[in-house]
Amino acid sequence: MSGSAWPSPAARRRDLAAVAALTAAAAVAYAIHSCVRLSRFRAGAYDLVIFDQAVRAYSRFEAPVSMVKGVHNGFGPGFCVLGDHWSPALALLAPLYWIHDGPATLLVAQAVLLALSIPFVWAYAFRAASRYGAGGGRVAHPVAAAYALSWPIAETVAFDFHEAAFAPLLTAVALERYQAGRGRAALLTALALLLVKEDMGLLLAGFGLFLLTRRRDRWPGALLVAGGVAATLVATSVLVPRFGGRTGYYWAYWTLGPDLPRAALHAVTRPGDVLALLADPPLKLRTAALTLAPVLFTALLSPAALALIPPLLERLLASTYPNWWTPRYHYTAFVVAPVFAAGVDGALRAAALMTRRAGTRAGTGRAARLVRGWAMLVLATALALVPFFSFGASLTPAFYAETTRTRAAQRAVAAVPDGALVEAADSLAPALSPRTRTLLWDRTPRWAPWVVADVGVRTFPFAGLRQQVERVARLRGHGYRVVFEQAGYVVLTTTPAPVAARSRMSIPAAATAAAKGALGRRRPSDRPATAHRATPARASHSAGPGGPGGATASSRDAASGGTGIRALTRAAPSRWGQPRTPVARSVSMSGSTLPRCAPQPSSAAATTAHHAGSGGPSC
Structure with missing residues (x-):
């Protein structure tokens, strides 16, 4: 980030030190929360042991077999987790097992990965606010703190370990690099999402929808939309079965049809059923609202919100797997960074629109105050939501007690x-x-x-x-x-x-x-x-x-x-x-x-x- 964004070198050092301290504190807090749950026997075989067995196998240069998953779900004791979810990114954690072999290693790694996304969310907010003359640090600091405390991050930390740990970091880096004009780095980072989970092609397609709104990036956007959908189809129909999974094992759209072609035909010919399914049960709408609530719904004012559509529809159109549409577990972690990026952009657009009739100088000053006020409200909202989600438990002595x-x-x-x-x-x-x-x-x-x-x-x-x-x-x-x-x-x-x-x-x-x-x-x-x-x-x-x-x-x-x-x-x-x-x-x-x-x-x-x-x- 250019040093011209700061009024002085001292201000630059203060801002960077503040975000570094926030990142380190978040990593420690996340790790403590997860490890206390582990030591108090609140973690589970499903899903922590599944990943523990797989990454241990990777660390021994073996196929990522999880006996606990294979036996329970009827695949056999030699079941490869790549046949459950296409997540080869897990192999990156294998060297950590040479240092410490156990589930706690995964929990600490997840804490660090989640915390490392904070500086990129901060940088995105800082650069956007600086361009609007809103004072980068005065917007970026509360936004980054709110992101660190947000309920999607909290629920991911509190539910064992999952491949979702990689998603906030990769999405935050991709968005920040694109904002900085580094399109190649943004593209490579976004493509890395395809190694996290088989459905990350849908998020890639969402990024493509966003690029379609920008004249100079329409061709890359179209390629991302087509390539993202194709990547998801290949992963679910070819790669997962190749490693022992069953085609359609996680198919959750039985209300629309028993397979993709018939479900797509149903959606096109009877769109009313699709709209009804988005609100059945009503908890789906509440979860969608909670997803946007951390940024006070300003994400809806940004074209970047288009990136959220495919992954949210994937969850909200499901008729089985109710955990997908509840505001618990790790599923919202895949979109939390895009939500905050779109929220920042939407807030800046709203402030500019509200002050358009004022003079240039007066309008700029009023817009800056509005955006800074929005950032403080976002932080206040995050703090207010803490007791209602998993981080709230860590504020009570009972969470740490040995019974x-x-x-x-x-x-x-x-x-x-x-x-x-x-x-x-x-x-x-x-x-x-x-x-x-x-x-x-x-x-x-x-x-x-x-x-x-x-x-x-x-x-x-x-x-x-x-x-x-x-x-x-x-x-x-x-x-x-x-x-x-x-x-x-x-x-x-x-x-x-x-x-x-x-x-x-x-x-x-x-x-x-x-x-x-x-x-x-x-x-x-x-x-x-x-x-x-x-x-x-x-x-x-x-x-x-x-x-x-x-x-x-x-x-x-x-x-x-x-x-x-x-x-x-x-x-x-x-x-x-x-x-x-x-x-x-x-x-x-x-x-x-x-x-x-x-x-x-x-x-x-x-x-x-x-x-x-x-x-x-x-x-």
Whole structure:
């Protein structure tokens, strides 16, 4: 940024020092918030462990496999996350795992990435205000602070880790570079968004719509619109299935049609249905309003707001995945920087319009005062919204408190040995992921040698505590023994009890226990005759019958339609181009044998089951 924008070198140093301090403070605050949630067992397997397992694999130069995602969602234990979302940008975080291997690394990285977008939002506001004679720093400082406190950033920080962490930085850099006249740098940065998520082509198309309003950039704008839409189609239809995903797995527009061609035809021939869908349910309109509220809706006065249209329509036209249109989670982070950039531009345009009839000098002075007043109101709005979103929790002592359940959770995870294959309750899985092979404790039994259950509070993906209690009872009935139980946490295992513990049993009791175990292994009647019926959730496969002390591992695998634990425990290491496969080269999932980390056939039934069970956030 040119030094001529400041009245003196001292003013320049003060402004740059202020934005640097704000950026550093935001990074620290974001990291503390996320890491406190992690240490207090408020993070989850969905979605933190998914990314933890994938980035750990990247750090070992292996395919980005997430066993917890693959097993829960019916893809198999060797599922590549690139088959879930096209996010190769995650590989950039792999070197950080050479320094510290664990989920906290992702949370700190996310905090830094989000904070690094602040200087570019500040620079955009500073340059725009300076051009209008509004005093750059007096507008840019409150706008940047409001951005740092904004609810889309807060919800992203508070919901584990996601690829959305890259989006605010890349979009802010692209907009600031374009404003500075560096079109090539802006284009390259915008293109990098295509490595963040498969639908970022829609945001790229939105940038193209904005460029169409500028005479000298109409051709590049048209290319961005066409190229962005094409990139999204290629990512969702070619790249994601190539890495083991299912075409249409995240299709959410069933009200319009079962696929893109029929949905597009419906939208063109019956536009009234599209308008009705934008307000059904009404929460969609409230979320759209909240998206623009941080800048007091002045973004609507800027052509830059056109960039918001495709990504917002993607969410608001959905008829499934209600998390997409709620003002929670990380989804609004993809557009938060464009919202603030358009808000600044819209405020300056409004001020200029309101003072047009005044003389040149008087009008400029009045416009400057209006814009500075707007900036202070934007900051006041951000502060007023803090208690209503996730950052508000960090203002209370309870957020940092270590409770009885927290201490019990620490003991529960400590009871599981390193390297074990373990099914862990959603909130406990992040603590186990760095040192065990972690699966989600699910409605579907996986029959892992270790299980860490939670019967104290309802946990994802169960519908209620009763289901969780029944799952623990079922494990006990199939030969699992309890090694820890406190404050609602139960640790169970199939491993033999220590010799010292067994020696305390009387000889008759030991003989009786051995006889019961032998009978349990031999009697087919001890095994359930039908598969456990899964309640609606993300998993599309049914629970498997049998269990330790009932059927053998191989027979349970064949009968249950669940993940073969024998295959899981015999997994071989993977390399790029050589899928991470067990010795048997395949695993049984939902009754079909599918290659691991390889393209899998599209299943309409599985997709339908998935849509019926989108009860929780998905990565």
